[in-house]
Amino acid sequence: DSGVTQTPKHLITATGQRVTLRCSPRSGDLSVYWYQQSLDQGLQFLIQYYNGEERAKGNILERFSAQQFPDLHSELNLSSLELGDSALYFCASSVGERSEQYFGPGTRLTVT
Amino acid sequence: KNEVEQSPQNLTAQEGEFITINCSYSVGISALHWLQQHPGGGIVSLFMLSSGKKKHGRLIATINIQEKHSSLHITASHPRDSAVYICAAPGGGADGLTFGKGTHLIIQP
Numbered sequence: 485d486s487g488v489t490q491t492p493k494h495l496i497t498a499t500g501q502r503v504t505l506r507c508s509p510r511s512g513d514l515s516v517y518w519y520q521q522s523l524d525q526g527l528q529f530l531i532q533y534y535n536g537e538e539r540a541k542g543n544i545l546e547r548f549s550a551q552q553f554p555d556l557h558s559e560l561n562l563s564s565l566e567l568g569d570s571a572l573y574f575c576a577s578s579v580g581e582r583s584e585q586y587f588g589p590g591t592r593l594t595v596t
Numbered sequence: 597k598n599e600v601e602q603s604p605q606n607l608t609a610q611e612g613e614f615i616t617i618n619c620s621y622s623v624g625i626s627a628l629h630w631l632q633q634h635p636g637g638g639i640v641s642l643f644m645l646s647s648g649k650k651k652h653g654r655l656i657a658t659i660n661i662q663e664k665h666s667s668l669h670i671t672a673s674h675p676r677d678s679a680v681y682i683c684a685a686p687g688g689g690a691d692g693l694t695f696g697k698g699t700h701l702i703i704q705p
Contacts (some may be wrong), residue, residue, distance in 0.1 A: 487642070517692060527682065529692035542692045572637055581691050582626050587639040 487511065488588035490576050496594045502563040503592045509556055509577030515539070516558040517578075517585060518550055522558045522571035533558055534581065598623040598687025602696035610704055615670040617699045618665075619683035628666045629693060630657050631673040639682075642668070654659045 487510035497503055509516050518530040520543075529542030533552035544550075547565075552558045562569060572592050576585040599622040605623055619628070621689040627646040633639045643650050643657040645666070650657050654673075657665040670677055680700050 500602050515691065519693075526697055527684075527693075527695040529694065540692050573641060576639075578691070580688075583691075584630065584641055584644040585691075585693070586641060587631075589638050592637070 485494065486511075486586040488523070488575060488586050489558050489571075490575050490588035490591050492591060494594075496596065497565060498596055499565055499567060500536050501565050501595075502561065503565065503585065503593065505560040505562070505573055505575075505593075506574030506579075507556070507558045507560070507588055509575075510586055513577035513586070515578045515581060515583070515585075516552055516555065517576040518544075518558070519576065520561050520571050521574065522568075522577045525576075530560070539581075562593070567595050569593065570595045597629075598625065598685050598694045599685075600683060600685050600687075600694050600696040602683055602699055604699060605697060606700045608704065609703045610671055611672050611674060613703075615673050615677070615701065617668045617681050617683075617684050617701070619666045619696055619703075620666070621683075621685045621694075622664065622689075623685075623687055624661070624664065625685045625687065626671075627686070628659055631681075631682040631684060633680040633682060633698070635679075642681075675703045675705050678702050 514578045530544040532539040575588040644685040654670040680698040682698045684695045689693040
């Protein structure tokens with residue numbers, strides 16, 4: 485158990501819908517990262533937050549957004565969902581920058 | 597952007613064999629990560645290393661910063677080592693990781 489929690493574990497929704505994925509980092513960790521793992525693209529970095537501020541963006545679509553709250557938990561919002569958004573979404577946390585990252589169990593999103 | 601290449605993509609070996617997985621990257625980095633992903637999907641961080649060598653139990657990771665190359669070794673391999681091993685390097689923006697495609701390892705009893 486990495487200490488990073490993600491909810492929900494599984495999510496099934498329809499095209500065009502909007503969902504919110506939640507991540508709670510390990511106690512004391514200030515950085516939160518979101519990653520997407522799909523069959524065709526593999527693992528990809530989406531976005532990083534550090535202590536409430538957006539730190540870096542990767543291959544995140546405009547339909548996706550995220551935020552980190554004062555209690556350091558983070559949410560990833562996915563809207564206007566398409567079939568191709570079906571993937572495993574991982575959250576990871578680290579104590580600071582350039583530190584080891586600890587991964588949550590992931591949320592498996594299925595868009596039908 | 598960092599390009600991360602891993603080899604081999606697939607590896608099947610017998611229990612007890614010495615296993616080596618290689619990783620190369622294109623841009624100089626502060627540290628390289630080795631991750632393990634089991635069939636259930638969960639990802640575990642094995643190593644983060646910036647120079648030399650690190651060892652945890654039967655796992656050893658080495659890195660050569662000048663050559664932009666890292667290796668993960670498993671000694672006395674066991675069927676429970678069967679998993680996908682992924683190397684990753686910063687380059688996705690700040691600390692966001694860029695990942696190799698992974699090495700699917702199967703250890704047969």
